[in-house]
Amino acid sequence: MATDHEIHLRDRLTRLRSLSLLGGTKVSGELEKLQRQLNRIQTAPTDEEIWRSVELARHQDRPYTLDYVERLLDDWVELHGDRGRADDAALVVGLGKFNGRTVALVGNQKGRDIKERTHRNFGMAYPEGYRKAMRLMELADRHGFPLVSLVDIPGAYPGVAAEQHGQGGAIARAQALMARLDVPTVACVIGEGGSGGAIATALTDRVLMQENAIYTVISPEGCAAILWRDASEAKKAAAAFKPDAVHCLELGVIDGIVPEPEGGAHTDPDAAARLLGESLQEALDELDAVPPDDLKRRRRAKFRSLGVFA
């Protein structure tokens, strides 16, 4: 029995296939991908499914930014430092060839073992990291390179130095810079899209999400601690604020869902990279068709349209 919800989403997916979204492009993916998304949607709305996304998004073997860089970019050159204070290892930036074309890439980077996790501060950037990303964005704009952003951050870092170095302002200015860029920009949430730390590098023409990624205003634990006064109610919180890709697509927050191999990206990183690469290329192709003068205007119009009110 199809529920109303399912009919609604099925209808929506059908429309997405044929109709233009904001900015005049189609949702990422072919019929087969959409069918997979639809199959997933049929079982997705359960709280358990949402929580499974949370767990997969945080899976210790999930591919991180550099795993994708290795598989998708040729001639990769990582660049370092914010030219002011430090080089933040939690956010990597660099240049590489993507399907033969030079792109600028920024991405949050977590660590595999305890040593690397500490070195990379569990993927949580300091203000220096956002400033490094801004340096690369300016470079991309100067030379006409498209910007690709891979988002995978549990949340902005709650530390003394992060505050003293101006974390709030850095996140605000990184977004403001992205709103000014004249080059095509694409972001994909590849794991955790946590709060201000995520949006700092995700104000882009196209925003994608991997099938099992999450995009949240606050971590489920943080939300539970505040609203339920008990961090162990994280499952309830996740079920309530619906951080999964399907709901984000439904709310218009993202433009497309990037499929993952069965069982999640960590089961087959090569396949996950291939699927991500296809979606990124598709997005860049669409953006190439947009007159450069229009990119910025449409980008701002898209974000300015987000919200639900009466």
Added chain:
Amino acid sequence: MSSRIDVSIEHRNVPEPPGKQHPNTCPECDSHYRDDELEAALWVCPHCGHHFPMRARSRIASLADQGSFAEEAAELRSEDPLSFFDLRPYTERLAEAEMNTGLGEAMVIGSAVVDGTACELAVMDFSFMGGSMGSVVGEKFSRACDSAAERGVPLVSVTASGGARMQEGILSLMQLPKTVCAVEDLHDSGQPLISVMTHPTTAGVLASFASLGDVIVAEPGALVAFTGPRVVQQTTREKLPEDFGLAEQNLRFGHIDAIVPRPELKPYVSRLLRLFSSRNGD
């Protein structure tokens, strides 16, 4: 789990003084005042200078020339896109906030004249759900930018916020890029944003439009932090500096231009408005 807690949003708990105190009792010097006494003193303790929270309507009255304020978008109300239910339904919290504050949302916008210079005002009210930013606050701020651009006047924002409104989930996070894009459009029109940060200006509001002011000032003692001291302390177990996260520290580290006591705010803002309005020598 505390190390996993994302602290970008801190509702409510941020500004509460220890213990249950009457809101009109000064937390610094224990002096107690009637409402009308504090209103007459701009909600600044006449004895020690402590800045009490100031409601949006009082703030507007303190900045705008008498009778000059014309409110815009007052009819906007939040919806409940996620049917959000924590310990209570979001719709119930909204209704209660409106009943208690007499406001439709946590921000009031409109056109005004300050010491003879026209501008647009966008003023937040912490009493409405901790000044949290959901779709309506984002939309109102966005419209304030457009209104300022259309009339060719500067925008003055006065912030007081615990951050994004969790009950609207990811859509509340999207109000960050939304307001940022609105400021960029305002700037492209040639008009400035003057950002006044009051206690507390934190998390999502600090990480978006409030930090994009051409000039940023804060009130004395205001908490201006992405993550408040309580959460930083809990998460890192670091010993915090005395003035951690306060306006004074922000001034020292170069994040704001000035600390302006409330009685001096109107003349300060009007001086800036005059400076920005006479760029072409007129």
